[in-house]
Amino acid sequence: MDIINNKAQMRKGVLEYCILLILKSKDCYSGEILNNLKEAELLVVEGTLYPILNRLKNYGLLNYHWEESPQGPPRKYYSITDKGKEVLDELDKSWIELENSINKLKNK
Amino acid sequence: MKKTISISLNYQIFVLEEDAFEFLSLYLNKLKEYFSKTEEGDEVIRDIEERISEIFDSKLNDLKRVITLQDVEEMIKILGNVEEITGEKKYDNNQNESDELKNNSRKRLYRNPDEMMIAGVCGGLAEYTGISVNTWRIIFIVFLFFGQLSIIIYLILWLTIPEAKTTAQKIEMKGEKINLSNIQKTVKEEYQKVKNNLNKKSGFKTVFNEFTEVIMKVLKIVVEVFIKLFGLLCLITGISLTVLTIITFLGSLISKINGTPYILSNLWLPDILNLLTNNVNSWIISVALFVFLVIPVIVLIVWGLIIVFNIKIKRIFSFSALSIWIISVICLVTFALNIAFSFAEKASLKKKYEIQNDSTKNVKFIFEDKVSGIENYNQKHIKFKLFDDQDFFVITKQSGEKYYHFVMSPDIHFFQTNDSISFVEVILFSRGGDYKEALENTKKINYNISIDSSVVRLSDFYIAESQKFRGQKVIINVYIPYGYSFTLNGDYSTNVNIPVENNIEGENNLRDKIILSTKSGFLIKYDLVDKF
Numbered sequence: 001m002d003i004i005n006n007k008a009q010m011r012k013g014v015l016e017y018c019i020l021l022i023l024k025s026k027d028c029y030s031g032e033i034l035n036n037l038k039e040a041e042l043l044v045v046e047g048t049l050y051p052i053l054n055r056l057k058n059y060g061l062l063n064y065h066w067e068e069s070p071q072g073p074p075r076k077y078y079s080i081t082d083k084g085k086e087v088l089d090e091l092d093k094s095w096i097e098l099e100n101s102i103n104k105l106k107n108k
Numbered sequence: 109m110k111k112t113i114s115i116s117l118n119y120q121i122f123v124l125e126e127d128a129f130e131f132l133s134l135y136l137n138k139l140k141e142y143f144s145k146t147e148e149g150d151e152v153i154r155d156i157e158e159r160i161s162e163i164f165d166s167k168l169n170d171l172k173r174v175i176t177l178q179d180v181e182e183m184i185k186i187l188g189n190v191e192e193i194t195g196e197k198k199y200d201n202n203q204n205e206s207d208e209l210k211n212n213s214r215k216r217l218y219r220n221p222d223e224m225m226i227a228g229v230c231g232g233l234a235e236y237t238g239i240s241v242n243t244w245r246i247i248f249i250v251f252l253f254f255g256q257l258s259i260i261i262y263l264i265l266w267l268t269i270p271e272a273k274t275t276a277q278k279i280e281m282k283g284e285k286i287n288l289s290n291i292q293k294t295v296k297e298e299y300q301k302v303k304n305n306l307n308k309k310s311g312f313k314t315v316f317n318e319f320t321e322v323i324m325k326v327l328k329i330v331v332e333v334f335i336k337l338f339g340l341l342c343l344i345t346g347i348s349l350t351v352l353t354i355i356t357f358l359g360s361l362i363s364k365i366n367g368t369p370y371i372l373s374n375l376w377l378p379d380i381l382n383l384l385t386n387n388v389n390s391w392i393i394s395v396a397l398f399v400f401l402v403i404p405v406i407v408l409i410v411w412g413l414i415i416v417f418n419i420k421i422k423r424i425f426s427f428s429a430l431s432i433w434i435i436s437v438i439c440l441v442t443f444a445l446n447i448a449f450s451f452a453e454k455a456s457l458k459k460k461y462e463i464q465n466d467s468t469k470n471v472k473f474i475f476e477d478k479v480s481g482i483e484n485y486n487q488k489h490i491k492f493k494l495f496d497d498q499d500f501f502v503i504t505k506q507s508g509e510k511y512y513h514f515v516m517s518p519d520i521h522f523f524q525t526n527d528s529i530s531f532v533e534v535i536l537f538s539r540g541g542d543y544k545e546a547l548e549n550t551k552k553i554n555y556n557i558s559i560d561s562s563v564v565r566l567s568d569f570y571i572a573e574s575q576k577f578r579g580q581k582v583i584i585n586v587y588i589p590y591g592y593s594f595t596l597n598g599d600y601s602t603n604v605n606i607p608v609e610n611n612i613e614g615e616n617n618l619r620d621k622i623i624l625s626t627k628s629g630f631l632i633k634y635d636l637v638d639k640f
Contacts, residue, residue: 030155031162045188050155058147073119
């Protein structure tokens with residue numbers, strides 16, 4: 001059994017939840033999202049972000065708009081949609097439920 | 109020093125070193141391959157490229173203005189390799205992880221395009237077996253001497269083993285596990301190989317090529333020498349023929365003009381042809397014949413000059429020479445056909461002459477050395493034999509003028525007859541375009557036979573300029589009754605046919621002999637003295 005792979009899978013699982021969390025407070029471009037994730041030690045490689053962002057956008061949970069940037073070409077700024085907010089609430093609930101379940105098992 | 113390639117990423121221009129470019133292309137292509145299958149995968153790619161451009165930007169500064177392979181590698185470390193981004197382990201051969209171990213030791217036999225002299229068969233075998241390429245080549249060549257099986261086996265291998273075209277196949281050929289790092293390594297290796305090949309060629313191939321080059325050079329030289337010799341031959345032949353012709357022609361011309369009895373002056377063609385056809389035609393045909401013979405000789409000389417001295421000839425000359433030659437051929441052919449038509453029909457006239465008997469019952473045949481109708485024949489003439497003994501071509505000179513006559517001797521046949529009188533049949537024969545013409549021609553034959561008591565005088569006859577040669581013949585059938593005899597006197601030619609039964613010494617000696625017409629055929633009367 002590949003432990004590292006398992007960890008990566010777990011992280012990957014919550015990544016979508018994390019992205020929605022980050023975007024809840026403010027609109028960010030991909031670089032900012034990455035920084036946040038790195039600070040939270042959730043990201044190993046950056047490349048995994050982009051497919052997920054795309055997927056969330058396709059589900060209608062995210063939106064983006066272009067903004068001029070001081071250092072060159074315009075950037076995509078991502079924002080969470082109403083639908084996204086709804087899903088985020090759901091995910092918050094699921095996370096608490098999950099935490100509870102695991103704590104129960106750990107305390108046994 | 110390295111070559112650089114400019115790319116655009118996210119609307120920014122970046123200059124990459126060659127190997128960095130190759131590597132980045134490979135990376136992006138793999139990603140594109142995966143994301144093209146997902147919805148709006150292009151956008152993901154664009155986002156990734158945007159991030160890559162940001163990372164590249166951070167690597168550049170005033171002192172470093174190009175992206176190196178190391179930069180690309182570091183970028184991939186940050187962004188993640190293809191497996192990590194796509195979440196798929198795409199580059200193992202099997203989906204099953206337990207087969208990974210198997211993969212490690214498994215090599216596949218491919219034809220090797222990097223070690224290819226003919227089809228890469230030996231190269232592929234080398235990778236698979238570990239025995240070097242050149243050894244395999246030597247093996248195949250050695251077995252070639254033992255029969256054609258070697259070739260057949262090689263062909264079978266060529267057709268059945270696939271070529272390792274893609275990078276993945278090449279790695280399989282070498283027997284390593286395929287993943288991105290391997291591909292990176294292989295790409296780098298191939299890169300180096302290509303660069304090295306530009307500088308030197310692989311040893312075996314060069315030796316083979318040089319060998320063939322030398323052989324080709326030698327062959328070339330040999331061929332060139334032969335061509336030059338041929339040219340020289342053409343030149344010599346052409347020139348000698350020309351010289352010969354000129355001498356002949358001039359000699360003929362000169363003697364015709366001043367009338368010297370030079371044998372070749374008799375060969376003035378137009379005059380000869382005059383006996384066959386009319387004056388205009390004979391000149392035309394003479395010229396045509398001249399052209400027909402001369403132009404090939406000229407061509408021969410010109411070829412010789414071109415080959416030996418590299419002289420150039422303008423197209424127009426060769427073209428006009430050819431046309432003139434063709435015209436001459438046409439003239440000659442038309443003329444020949446024309447003449448053939450004039451010989452199409454034949455006609456003959458027969459006249460019978462009786463010979464008076466005398467008590468001797470002997471007929472004397474005297475062959476006179478003269479031609480019917482030509483006066484002073486013996487005195488001023490030049491005579492030579494053109495064909496066989498019987499036909500003379502005679503130029504008769506009379507009071508300064510010259511006549512061409514085609515002189516012929518009659519065919520004479522002796523027969524026995526039941527009649528009591530000996531007689532002679534003179535048959536005149538000629539040809540013509542139609543029967544009427546043939547008959548006219550026959551009538552024009554001037555043959556005189558003189559019979560005086562029992563002496564018959566025979567002579568030759570001729571075709572004059574006013575007539576034309578149309579295959580005229582004079583046939584004389586002589587009929588000698590049984591119990592009679594005859595003698596032949598004078599100079600007679602070989603076309604006298606006498607079926608003598610006892611001719612011991614050959615026909616020529618019938619002259620002055622007495623020939624008896626008996627019940628058992630013609631017999632020479634031999635005196636006892638003659639036999640010894």
